[in-house]
Amino acid sequence: MATLADIAKRAGVSVATASRVINNRGYLSAQTKAKVLAAMKELNYQPNNLARSLHGKQTHLVGVIVPTIANPFFAELVSKIERALFAIGDKMILCNANYNLEKERNYLRMLIANQVDGIISGGHNLGIEEYQQSGLPIVTFDRHLADNVPIVSCNNYQGMQLATRRLIADGCTAIHFLGNQHQKGNPTDQRLSAYQDTVRQAGMESRVHSVAFSDSASLKKAMIEDILKSERADGFVCTDDLTAILLLNEAHTLGIRVPEDLKVVGFDGTELVRTYHPELTTVVQPIDDIAQLLVHLLQQRVQDPNCQFSKLYYQLPVSLVRRQTA
């Protein structure tokens, strides 16, 4: 098994420098970083294995990677994961990846180097090959990272189908889709498919407005204002509640009456949004169940790295909460 000294030698740097690259600490030139990372890859270096075998025990630390807890959905998910981990005596290292590929990669490298027992990832940056090479137990939320990595999701298709059918039942004839329209092979892609299938089955045309999850709120706001001014929609399904709230605020500003002239359904249904925006009809994800299943699956892999699950893709049921906006 390759050691840190092997990496340093191969890269032509000191052991201290190699360690600093792995731990992302101190100033390092791009060239030095690249050399060390190439050497790590060539030698398939897994820094945790040695330390782990030396210590011969679990660290009871779990890395949790999300885009950002400044988003209430991830704040609630992380808070429930924290509770589930605490109940089994584990602690969480929180990593906000911030839609930043390099930050997610750095965190991943640090988690591997610092001997966490495993990783729960809901990061939005795909194509990070370190996930495949980490040698650590990993489970993901809503993301396809690698073939052997279990995924936990809500039933995204069912959710958007419920939302679209609600608007059809309410008599809407021009139902538009607002939000993420990415199709990158993730479970959340199904939200768009469900919308498209459902309006087509009802004999309507689909109309998709792309607002990326990572766009700033002020950019989203400007785009929504344009959409409301130029389109003749009488219903919107949104891929998340915050986008739905921006839409409601803009409609209010423009004097469009909800639900009379425009009906809106959100997606996520956090406790926060349901409490402080009691008017919003939305699809509620079972966040607590998702958190508990993530922790449970990870725990099984930590205890037996070779354990095989009966399935690798878990879809938990959602519900639609009817309020005033639809």
Place this chain on the structure above:
Amino acid sequence: MATLADIAKRAGVSVATASRVINNRGYLSAQTKAKVLAAMKELNYQPNNLARSLHGKQTHLVGVIVPTIANPFFAELVSKIERALFAIGDKMILCNANYNLEKERNYLRMLIANQVDGIISGGHNLGIEEYQQSGLPIVTFDRHLADNVPIVSCNNYQGMQLATRRLIADGCTAIHFLGNQHQKGNPTDQRLSAYQDTVRQAGMESRVHSVAFSDSASLKKAMIEDILKSERADGFVCTDDLTAILLLNEAHTLGIRVPEDLKVVGFDGTELVRTYHPELTTVVQPIDDIAQLLVHLLQQRVQDPNCQFSKLYYQLPVSLVRRQTA
């Protein structure tokens, strides 16, 4: 220096059992826990010191204790602390204490046992003597934990004075206070004092409605409904934005017009609330500056545990953002 074996011997238990108590892992009787904790206290056991001297280095892990990141204010604060820690190569162990004294105490014990470099605490459970005994560098947000522990706060007095003066300038004559009215020796106590001083100086009577930060939203909602039905207020200063939003929602339900019949000012001013509740006039805490100062002070103590600060109580300036509710 006492070792784990000394603790086990004094408590009359095995070393494995003593370790499990310290790490809060596995089932343990209350009696066993009490014996081990008493032995730890008698021998002033600080589990991290030994491990630290063995390893001879920092762990680059920092424990962050808050009530819960399900509250957007703490989510935003933690997210900014995480960013500041990441910038210096440190990682965060996130601890939601959930207004639960025992959970906070357990976390604190685990953080000490697991050799974090230091702790940033914004927990709401006071009187935890382990904070004094931890032997770790600690800084707090908004909480007085011990005489030598630096506190970072916004200027709470200035904030509530600005809010109250805004309502006076708007012509309000019956300004009520809604929120936490605790007086436990914390910086946040000043919000009540500032309100009381300011209305008195304007020749008005003060009227305080106590809604605890830890009350559930549905309880707060019921209390606010009662207050709005039974009181003749024309202005409210609230100790946090979420309470202000509940108040606005209840006023809307009861047909009370804002700002015509009732004016409202919140407190905290997270990006989330300013974006999704653009109507709310509120006192904005400098959350990013608070996070950076917390990390900076902690870092100084980690590098030199005996370093003395020029002061131990830092109050950062706030601002009032005028929108539609006042």
